[in-house]
Amino acid sequence: MRIQVLGPLRAWHSEAEIDLGTPQQRALLGLLVLAGGRSLSHGELADALWGGRPPRSAVNLIQTYVKRLRRLLEPARLARTPSALLPRVGDGYALRVPGDDVDLSRFRQLTARAEAARRDGDHHAAAALWGDALGMWQSPPMADLPFLVAHPAVVALAEERRAAVARYGDAMIAAGAADEALPILAEAAAAHPLDERAQARLMRAHGAVGQRETAFAIYLDSRRRLADELGVEPGAELTAAYTELLGEMAGTPDVGAAGGLETSSRAPGTLPDGPGRGDPPPTRQAPPAPPPDPVPPAQLPADVHGFTGRSAELSALDRPWAADRRPDGPASGPVAMAISVISGTAGAGKTALAVHWAHQARDRFPDGQLYVNLRGYDRDRPLPSGDALTGFLHALGLSGQHIPLDPDERASRYRTELADRRMLVVLDNALSVEQVRPLLPGTPSCAVLVTSRDSLAGLVALHGAHRLELGPLLPAEATALLRLLIGDRAAADHASSVVLAEQCARLPLALRVAAELAAARPGATLSELVAELSDQRRRLELLDAGGDFRAAMRSVFSWSYRHLPPAGARTFRLLALHPGPDFSVHATAALTGEGVDRTGRQLALLTRAHLVQSSAAGRFAMHDLLRAYAGRLSRTRDAEEDRTAARTRLFDHYVAGATAAMDTLYPAERHHRPGAGPTAASVPPLESPVAARAWLTAEIPNMGSVCAVAADGHGAAHAVRLAAVLFRHLDGGHHTEALPFHTHALRAAEHTGDRAGQAHALTNLGVVHWRLGKHRSAADRLRRALTLHRETGDRAGQARTLSNLGNVHWRLGDQPSAAHCHEQALLLYEELGDKVGQARTLTNLGNVCQRQGKYDLADAYQSRALALHGVTGDQIGRARTLTNLGNVYLGQGRYESAADHHGQALELFRRFGHRGGEAYAMTGLGDVFLRQGLPLAAIDHHRQALRLFRTIGERYGEASALNGLGEALRVAGRPTEAVVYHVRAEAVAASTGERDERERAHLGTALARGDSNAADVSRTLR
16 A cells, blocks of 8 residues: 655555545545654544534544545455554554555655765765655645645645755755756745745855856845845845855855954054055955854753652653654654643642753754743733744844844744754743744744643644643652752651652652751751641641642742741742842842841842742842742732832832933933932942943843833833833833833823823834834824823923934935924923033934035034033933034045044943944944045944944944945945945835935945946936
């Protein structure tokens, strides 16, 4: 008998084809084939055959289909004899056929041999074997059963072919036969237009046969498509293929994506010895060196100290990975993505088991390991999937601009980044299938390990996950852990160790807490401690009829809690009110209202008792079960007014800390920020810029949680104030993080009817959208804010909003509207006597005049602004004005003055850690150096600026740096590369609606191509 699934589902006896019956009956057979001998339950089959809505008679129908298939596939089987081919296994069925009878098995055998040949360096043999394997495919898998197209097993099989096409293409290119692979590679790229690896592979194939213009066209089309559909830039793979192509065109080895050209050794802002000195002739310029390979993410937490037992569970976790490998081992690639779910009661050690296994298996995942605590059972706020995706994409090397704002697009980009990578994704403490599903990779080369108290049945039914139900430790394992943690007393009194293990329900968390209490009381015998715990448990059982595990955990926690001094017990209870992922001693002191030193001693006590965990850099965290226990204690033992006061002190702490840090970093804007409210004694000293920036970096995640919780509860005013205080810090290059802060602030203000708060939150959201190049949505938010400011009579708010609206018009090329907004803002600031606002608006007016070619008037505005900055001490404002003056002097041909001003600005921006300003100063210096005849120095500065702009997501700056690179490359004698950079700049500018950089890109492209009418190109666009 032969069975085919690599195309329409078909089967034969010898040469006679078998009529397999109805679509559902055929689908049942196909699913069993894809299961590879693994049994499928009635529930799994019913969900697949009827799309999650099976009829009541589903089980009877499935049994009927099986009976018919047995008769068709085993015509010689005697009646009433067990089926060897399609036996019943548990609550389901399995298909047991020899591997050679199924085309899928032969396909996998061929690909395994191809992979072995590739590892041996025989690209010709590998290409031939992969070609034979792909030749077995007639069409998409089970193409005659369209209702199965989205089933995980069918999707995984399609991905398997896709991976084989990729490996075939790579082998053909390496074997010098790229021309023969072009048709199938083009088909794969067309089928998956957002798959950057497929596009990059097609580029390399065209480049290998000398079709470089076609390869460039593929790159540019892909880049536009990514920008239009996902709002992102090309990733590492596509960029690498493009830079390799540039290197081939220059007759050099691979060119690095970062483009580290020869650079001048002088400090930025100083001048070389003379025009052109230090820059070799264009034809002798050295190619950029390749950048260092990116470091794979390694996010696993530290392995658990004293991990004991669980050998059966570790083996069970190994099985899905081993079972889903091809015959020749992991390098041959997976059959389907291995998903394992560790479920079980709280405190059973799910996280410890997952992390321990992940460390053991990390060598199987050379492309890295991703980890996130989803905080699924955090009563305040489980981690949204979108936030987890942002963290993963950052870890994968994407900057803010490459991370889409829409969560669905973010998930798509995440799957694209993981395509064909061999990575492990650990999703710890998940709440539901809905929280997990967006975090699943789309490629079978990855493996996923999920922990949850829930069984996550949907992952098993719809995604083929393997579930491991984690119970208590075995008795011998539990006593072994106690011997490890307690030492000689446990070894000498085995009987008491056994009883203590049972009192803890053999749950690792309870065992560790109990062992720590025993270790802290060396004078007591283990039998005395066991008797004491037994008495404590009896008292609890009189009050609560919970299950055994719950009672055991609470009895151990209560036993440990009862031995805390009153201050330590109160600290433990109040820590449940902290909504963030971790906390510092100062934040804890705010909760308790105690001094920092006394609070530090209480935290040390709780750490020794294993009631909190100490993390790096003096920070602490709580297990969610202990947090829940502490919360229950607090709700029953602390008066509600005390809890409210503690929460208010915590909110005050973060507002006061943020205010202190911002006052250190941006003192001139102190009057623009809302007051900090009550003085919080627990705020650490933040007088130095270094300390202020470090505190902000460490506490931003916690302040994000505080802002969200405050907005949804009784701290709405704190949410509004905290987001407003942090505005300037977030505006310095943290745009992705800024969006939720200001969104929470807007929601809080709307909830309380705070129209002034709404206006400020809308203004801040408008600025964030402007920074991200979303100019239309920015203008909408700013106009709404302006209306509210006028209704509330806030003239300072009106001035600030008008100035930012003017900036939006400026970027869109509407200079008259921009000037009108800035002039209105300036009048308001002058009436208010606000010199900081006046200076910033004057520099904005200078920018408008510069765009209009009115350099003398621009100089006058910028010079007035610079003088005011000297009065107010606004160093960031001063740096920005210096940069703008540098641009004006460049337009006037005053190159030395331009370089000097950009150099001063660069020094200030770096001193204050302002990455956006640093990038603008760098690209300004690049423009100056090009005018001075130093193309290599110009290229280097523009490349550095481009990296910074992409890191922070500053789209206008990215377009400017790309155009600067194109202009410098053209002068350096590399016009083909110049065209590519100008085209990229045009795409960025077009996506944001920025007219000036778009015109600059068109003109640069025309000049680089030698267009005799280049001078007319820009005018035609106006």
